[in-house]
Amino acid sequence: MVQMAIELRNVRKERRNKTIGPLTLNLPQGYITALVGQNGSGKSTLLHMLLQLTNPEEGEIHWFENKHESGLPLELRQAIAYVPEISLTEENHWTTMDAARFRSHWYPLWDNAYLEELLTKFEVPRNLTLGRMSKGERRKFEIAAALAACPSLLLLDEPSSGLDPFAWKMMIEMLTRYMDKSNATIIMSTHNVEEVRRLADYIVLMHQGQVLGMAEKDSLFGLWSEVWIHANDEEELADLAAELPGSVHFAMETPGVASFITQQFQQIEERIHSLGVKVIKSRSLELDEILSLWTQGHRPILIDQMRGV
Numbered sequence: 001m002v003q004m005a006i007e008l009r010n011v012r013k014e015r016r017n018k019t020i021g022p023l024t025l026n027l028p029q030g031y032i033t034a035l036v037g038q039n040g041s042g043k044s045t046l047l048h049m050l051l052q053l054t055n056p057e058e059g060e061i062h063w064f065e066n067k068h069e070s071g072l073p074l075e076l077r078q079a080i081a082y083v084p085e086i087s088l089t090e091e092n093h094w095t096t097m098d099a100a101r102f103r104s105h106w107y108p109l110w111d112n113a114y115l116e117e118l119l120t121k122f123e124v125p126r127n128l129t130l131g132r133m134s135k136g137e138r139r140k141f142e143i144a145a146a147l148a149a150c151p152s153l154l155l156l157d158e159p160s161s162g163l164d165p166f167a168w169k170m171m172i173e174m175l176t177r178y179m180d181k182s183n184a185t186i187i188m189s190t191h192n193v194e195e196v197r198r199l200a201d202y203i204v205l206m207h208q209g210q211v212l213g214m215a216e217k218d219s220l221f222g223l224w225s226e227v228w229i230h231a232n233d234e235e236e237l238a239d240l241a242a243e244l245p246g247s248v249h250f251a252m253e254t255p256g257v258a259s260f261i262t263q264q265f266q267q268i269e270e271r272i273h274s275l276g277v278k279v280i281k282s283r284s285l286e287l288d289e290i291l292s293l294w295t296q297g298h299r300p301i302l303i304d305q306m307r308g309v
């Protein structure tokens with residue numbers, strides 16, 4: 001049975017201008033979960049609650065099956081690494097090596113050789129203070145230092161922000177390799193669909209402070225299709241739409257050709273043929289298109305099968 005790294009039960013956090021939650025989520029141990037959603041949807045707030053940088057007004061959070069209402073115990077804090085959205089200014093006057101030395105005292109599993117390897121790959125300047133680094137250089141240091149702590153739980157808030165494409169690819173490789181050699185759990189917020197595609201095992205979609213759902217990433221591929229058909233006019237298309245509940249975005253493309261979007265096309269293709277409608281072609285939607293439909297309220301059918309996770 002899959003163990004949970006994090007469980008949230010009806011967690012509610014009041015922010016000045018909105019309520020985050022109630023959130024109920026189970027995030028499995030040993031996997032990468034991507035938190036996706038528009039600006040202000042509550043991704044960073046959720047990460048902050050997992051670090052107890054801020055606490056919910058209501059609800060319960062469990063870390064590896066334990067509640068810690070009076071503060072995270074030392075050994076758990078030492079097993080969590082965090083790359084914040086904005087780096088801490090308190091460390092600005094430190095060089096890479098000063099910051100590494102400080103962290104090595106804090107994290108019992110700190111691996112200095114691993115840090116050296118990652119800094120070299122990332123080409124992070126060693127003797128510059130963190131405050132003088134470019135945004136991307138600082139980000140690379142933060143990611144390398146988070147991995148060198150060998151955490152069981154790695155929380156990443158938009159890790160690729162500021163990375164050039166070469167560094168981004170390297171980060172993907174580093175995170176993948178780390179997951180291969182450990183039983184760590186990564187929870188990352190991201191706006192980068194390619195990052196989700198390459199890294200995530202699970203996707204949590206947030207929207208306006210709510211969780212719209214959680215899905216196994218692979219289950220989403222091939223789920224939605226755009227289909228082009230022969231249709232004489234709007235009226236004929238409306239008749240077809242009425243026969244295909246759950247299909248959306250019916251539109252006349254050119255005279256005689258219409259399109260629509262549907263889930264599990266293979267299962268309804270026969271039905272379309274039996275209605276005397278000729279299919280011209282179809283294509284599977286990309287992940288970003290699926291996430292956008294989901295945000296609009298078109299929930300993936302398979303998501304209800306994920307309830308047990």
Ligand SMILES: Nc1ncnc2c1ncn2[C@@H]1O[C@H](COP(=O)(O)OP(=O)(O)OP(=O)(O)O)[C@@H](O)[C@H]1O
Nearest residue numbers: 015016017018037038039040041042043044045046
């Ligand atoms: N310290 C705070 N005090 C008051 N409101 C806050 C605070 N931090 C965040 N908020 C508000 O809470 C909401 C959620 O913010 P949050 O930073 O969690 O969103 P996000 O999904 O991470 O956004 P983004 O993608 O832009 O980083 C926003 O409306 C934001 O204005």
